[in-house]
Amino acid sequence: MTRTIRKGLSTNRWFTLVVLLLAGSVFSAGVIAAGKPPPLPAHSLYQLTLPLTDQDGQTADWGARRGKPQLVAMFYTSCKFICPLIVDSGKAIERQLDAKQQQKLGILLISMDPKRDVPKALKSVADKRKLDATRWTLASPRQDDVRTVAGLLGIRYRLLADGEFNHSSALVLLDANGRILARTEKMGSQPDPEFVAAVKNALR
Structure with a gap:
């Protein structure tokens, strides 16, 4: 016992x-x-501190978008030609994705004209173009950060005498940690097939 x-x-x-x-x-x-989350990879664009104020007036560093892939482009709201095509390009890529894939992708349009692109102007474009706020963010950086972020994204721009901008256009695909995976300069409603394939691969 x-x-x-x-x-x-x-x-x-x-x-x-x-x-x-x-x-x-x-x-x-x-x-x-x-x-704390693990350190960012060496080549992450999120290594740059970049406060952005969005169409709802909320300010956050773009590193807060870490966690899911992003399509990133630069634009400005008063642009009548190229910038609407940039939006069309983002929409065209969305149409190539199913609903689940769409929810895994963020789309960020960064203004090169923060003096005029206040939240009201950004929201006007978002509403007019019927951009889903759960996926699309239109935001302005600080004026001093515009050239830096343009350099990182490979965007060339020049302010003209009439207040408009002469600029290049591109969509840049970032992975969940802010590393550049792919880039396309093909704008419009017929997206670059190779770029779409890269987006789908990043969403797996």
């Missing part, structure tokens, strides 16, 4: 130890999950 009781106590102690070890593992995992 004595041996049986001791054996039972030993089993209970073992069970308790296992429970404590499992609880400790869960706690450690929770601490890791609740802690």
